[in-house]
Amino acid sequence: xxxxxxxxxxxxxxxxxxxxxxxxxxxxxxxxxxxxxxxxxxxxxxxxxxxxxxxxxxxxxxxxxxxxxxxxxxxxxxxxxxxxxxxxxxxxxxxxxxxxxxxxxxxxxxxxxxxxxxxxxxxxxxxxxxxxxxxxxxxxxxxxxxxxxxxxxxxxxxxxxxxxxxxxxxxxxxxxxxxxxxxxxxxxxxxxxxxxxxxxxxxxxxxxxxxxxxxxxxxxxxxxxxxxxxxxxxxxxxxxxxxxxxxxxxxxxxxxxxxxxxxxxxxxxxxxxxxxxxxxxxxxxxxxxxxxxxxxxxxxxxxxxxxxxxxxxxxxxxxxxxxxxxxxxxxxxxxxxxxxxxxxxxxxxx
Amino acid sequence: xxxxxxxxxxxxxxxxxxxxxxxxxxxxxxxxxxxxxxxxxxxxxxxxxxxxxxxxxxxxxxxxxxxxxxxxxxxxxxxxxxxxxxxxxxxxxxxxxxxxxxxxxxxxxxxxxxxxxxxxxxxxxxxxxxxxxxxxxxxxxxxxxxxxxxxxxxxxxxxxxxxxxxxxxxxxxxxxxxxxxxxxxxxxxxxxxxxxxxxxxxxxxxxxxxxxxxxxxxxxxxxxxxxxxxxxxxxxxxxxxxxxxxxxxxxxxxxxxxxxxxxxxxxxxxxxxxxxxxxxxxxxxxxxxxxxxxxxxxxxxxxxxxxxxxxxxxxxxxxxxxxxxxxxxxxxxxxxxxxxxxxxxxxxxxxxxxxxxxxxxxxxxxxxxxxxxxxxxxxxxxxxxxxxxxxxxxxxxxxxxxxxxxxxxxxxxxxxxxxxxxxxxxxxxxxxxxxxxxxxxxxxxxxxxxxxxxxxxxxxxxxxxxxxxxxxxxxxxxxxxxxxxxxxxxxxxxxxxxxxxxxxxx
Numbered sequence: 001x002x003x004x005x006x007x008x009x010x011x012x013x014x015x016x017x018x019x020x021x022x023x024x025x026x027x028x029x030x031x032x033x034x035x036x037x038x039x040x041x042x043x044x045x046x047x048x049x050x051x052x053x054x055x056x057x058x059x060x061x062x063x064x065x066x067x068x069x070x071x072x073x074x075x076x077x078x079x080x081x082x083x084x085x086x087x088x089x090x091x092x093x094x095x096x097x098x099x100x101x102x103x104x105x106x107x108x109x110x111x112x113x114x115x116x117x118x119x120x121x122x123x124x125x126x127x128x129x130x131x132x133x134x135x136x137x138x139x140x141x142x143x144x145x146x147x148x149x150x151x152x153x154x155x156x157x158x159x160x161x162x163x164x165x166x167x168x169x170x171x172x173x174x175x176x177x178x179x180x181x182x183x184x185x186x187x188x189x190x191x192x193x194x195x196x197x198x199x200x201x202x203x204x205x206x207x208x209x210x211x212x213x214x215x216x217x218x219x220x221x222x223x224x225x226x227x228x229x230x231x232x233x234x235x236x237x238x239x240x241x242x243x244x245x246x247x248x249x250x251x252x253x254x255x256x257x258x259x260x261x262x263x264x265x266x267x268x269x270x271x272x273x274x275x276x277x278x279x280x281x282x283x284x285x286x287x288x289x290x291x292x293x294x295x296x297x298x299x300x301x302x303x304x305x306x307x308x309x310x311x312x313x314x315x316x317x318x319x320x321x322x323x324x325x326x327x328x329x330x331x332x333x334x335x336x337x338x339x340x341x342x343x344x345x346x347x348x349x350x
Numbered sequence: 351x352x353x354x355x356x357x358x359x360x361x362x363x364x365x366x367x368x369x370x371x372x373x374x375x376x377x378x379x380x381x382x383x384x385x386x387x388x389x390x391x392x393x394x395x396x397x398x399x400x401x402x403x404x405x406x407x408x409x410x411x412x413x414x415x416x417x418x419x420x421x422x423x424x425x426x427x428x429x430x431x432x433x434x435x436x437x438x439x440x441x442x443x444x445x446x447x448x449x450x451x452x453x454x455x456x457x458x459x460x461x462x463x464x465x466x467x468x469x470x471x472x473x474x475x476x477x478x479x480x481x482x483x484x485x486x487x488x489x490x491x492x493x494x495x496x497x498x499x500x501x502x503x504x505x506x507x508x509x510x511x512x513x514x515x516x517x518x519x520x521x522x523x524x525x526x527x528x529x530x531x532x533x534x535x536x537x538x539x540x541x542x543x544x545x546x547x548x549x550x551x552x553x554x555x556x557x558x559x560x561x562x563x564x565x566x567x568x569x570x571x572x573x574x575x576x577x578x579x580x581x582x583x584x585x586x587x588x589x590x591x592x593x594x595x596x597x598x599x600x601x602x603x604x605x606x607x608x609x610x611x612x613x614x615x616x617x618x619x620x621x622x623x624x625x626x627x628x629x630x631x632x633x634x635x636x637x638x639x640x641x642x643x644x645x646x647x648x649x650x651x652x653x654x655x656x657x658x659x660x661x662x663x664x665x666x667x668x669x670x671x672x673x674x675x676x677x678x679x680x681x682x683x684x685x686x687x688x689x690x691x692x693x694x695x696x697x698x699x700x701x702x703x704x705x706x707x708x709x710x711x712x713x714x715x716x717x718x719x720x721x722x723x724x725x726x727x728x729x730x731x732x733x734x735x736x737x738x739x740x741x742x743x744x745x746x747x748x749x750x751x752x753x754x755x756x757x758x759x760x761x762x763x764x765x766x767x768x769x770x771x772x773x774x775x776x777x778x779x780x781x782x783x784x785x786x787x788x789x790x791x792x793x794x795x796x797x798x799x800x801x802x803x804x805x806x807x808x809x810x811x812x813x814x815x816x817x818x819x820x821x822x823x824x825x826x827x828x829x830x831x832x833x834x835x836x837x838x839x840x841x842x843x844x845x846x847x848x849x850x851x852x853x854x855x856x
Binding site (some may be wrong): 233236 | 676684693694698710715
């Protein structure tokens with residue numbers, strides 16, 4: 001088998017790559033569904049209905065996409081600079097810790113100040129958490145994949161300690177959770193019914209902001225140049241380390257905002273199950289979006305729909321919800337492969 | 351009797367590009383065949399097909415009349431094909447003997463037959479005059495010696511067809527002479543040799559026959575005795591391309607002044623007390639074997655290195671060391687050694703790469719935040735036209751450019767600002783004749799308008815033709831820059847090998 005580069009890649013071919021990948025992933029999961037004894041059409045029908053079939057379902061899907069947009073953006077921006085931040089999960093919790101620390105009574109401001117204040121504090125916390133790995137990388141060349149990944153567990157243990165100990169809400173009837181965010185700091189709901197909250201507006205604004213930054217600004221140019229060819233970037237006068245550090249701060253900040261949004265928008269208080277791995281799924285979102293900040297939004301909504309829909313599906317027929325993880329995982333792998341196929345062609349040896 | 355090697359109608363396509371177009375060629379026992387062609391003419395592709403790295407789309411290769419299994423390196427080695435690549439494939443931490451036997455022994459044998467191997471190696475070395483110590487560690491050897499080990503490695507595997515890909519690119523003139531002597535003795539003992547090169551005088555010196563490739567097609571095979579360099583050049587290029595000539599100009603005021611520049615470290619790649627002055631209207635060349643400090647000097651002058659001692663002045667003002675953008679702003683144009691690795695960001699658009707050096711200048715970005723794309727694109731359009739960059743336009747991806755056009759992009763970026771000092775590090779390496787002539791004429795134009803130019807090159811012919819004064823770099827030390835022509839090629843070669851002028855006299 002011989003792999004050769006295609007002489008040119010059409011925009012259509014590149015744009016359709018994720019679509020083919022998702023169709024491929026669904027076909028593969030169809031086999032698993034049939035194997036588990038379900039009807040494929042019924043299962044996918046239920047999945048779709050569960051994700052988009054009612055106002056409530058759409059509301060849930062969008063709600064669940066909010067943290068994924070944030071973490072997807074976090075991964076997109078960092079990966080653009082070839083800084084592999086695998087620690088969005090930890091940065092999310094760092095943001096949640098900051099929201100809890102400042103938002104449960106320590107500071108009281110009117111809502112129009114309180115909410116931005118919490119968002120900024122959460123973003124700072126997420127960024128600062130990433131400062132250690134990024135400095136280790138730029139100063140000592142320590143691999144950031146390892147440090148950011150391992151920091152996730154440290155942060156989770158800290159959260160566990162705080163909500164079981166000093167920050168435990170005395171009113172929680174013994175549940176390990178922190179005190180509630182004060183009313184001034186709660187992100188207002190967007191609709192009369194359902195859980196959708198103002199975090200969505202912030203997430204969409206961030207997606208647009210990141211897109212503008214990447215495409216139209218000097219900083220975005222420098223991030224792309226450093227990620228694509230750090231030596232050429234350095235030669236042309238871009239401060240490579242400074243750019244990587246700035247990128248990491250933005251990435252960590254976005255993940256931190258996810259934590260604020262979940263704590264102050266959805267749950268109202270910090271628990272250990274605040275995130276079922278949004279930080280990791282964000283990487284899948286970024287890959288599906290091919291690191292394009294605007295594409296992160298549909299990618300996040302798609303993955304959110306898969307998770308929400310598969311919950312509904314598994315309640316209705318006896319297919320485990322793990323099918324959602326398989327679908328997401330295969331989709332990402334398939335996207336990575338299909339991107340390669342859009343740039344290279346494979347010829348079988350005669 | 352069959353020829354040792356025969357290509358029959360070998361065709362290889364990459365997409366729309368035909369790298370080899372129905373190439374038919376034979377090689378006889380004891381013959382040295384030179385394969386001549388510009389970069390991108392298909393020499394390396396043809397050899398890669400022979401060696402099994404690629405598979406031909408059409409045609410076949412015969413060794414001793416038997417068809418060689420396509421796409422199999424193992425089959426090629428078994429058939430007796432040995433390759434000495436331009437970049438050596440030696441393990442520096444192993445000895446000569448270990449490198450030679452590496453890969454020839456069965457993984458299942460429980461002990462190494464060192465004695466037999468040593469005897470074979472020593473006898474090979476003796477019979478071909480390839481003197482090397484079998485127990486020397488390869489990293490301690492000079493480049494010329496390492497190349498001998500590569501040749502021995504091929505002979506040890508009983509190669510009967512020896513292929514050398516641009517073997518002199520890394521050698522001093524004296525080492526090249528020695529290589530030629532080796533090749534003569536190897537071919538006299540019955541081996542067939544293919545010598546790949548684009549240097550005409552070498553081909554005239556060493557080969558029996560010359561096969562010329564142009565744009566993938568074999569345009570001619572001539573006996574070396576019945577041709578001359580000029581005819582070969584015309585065959586290779588298709589038309590006569592005249593390289594620009596240096597017209598004498600009076601040097602102006604000093605532009606670049608280096609005084610006792612040293613960089614940390616005492617290795618051969620660090621600078622030791624380097625002093626040099628280049629005046630307006632002057633091109634000064636630096637000759638030297640790669641890895642003798644030229645790269646470090648270029649880094650200092652490019653503004654990449656801040657930590658050095660001594661003084662560097664441009665137009666009398668100290669260089670903004672360590673800040674490439676300030677260096678560029680102070681009137682320095684930089685052509686980096688490796689255009690792919692350092693010159694451009696391949697995935698970015700052409701106009702973006704043209705804007706990379708002055709991205710934060712006021713006309714290109716308002717408040718160093720939003721890029722003034724309209725300005726960047728319109729300037730790129732002008733530069734594309736002025737420097738004749740063949741491309742689909744300013745929005746094309748830079749990695750799609752050919753080598754020559756990529757170099758034109760770098761020239762456009764470096765020269766548009768009318769710099770007073772130009773650092774040209776290997777500016778024509780890997781380019782075809784047309785592009786070489788273009789780059790050189792641009793440098794000469796800059797000299798004419800009053801720029802001072804430092805030309806770093808490993809090609810002595812280029813330096814002899816294009817420089818006013820020439821200095822030699824060896825082990826991080828720079829000789830005095832004397833008028834070009836006041837030293838012979840042989841003298842310069844000895845200086846490249848590390849002998850000073852006094853030692854030569856003694």
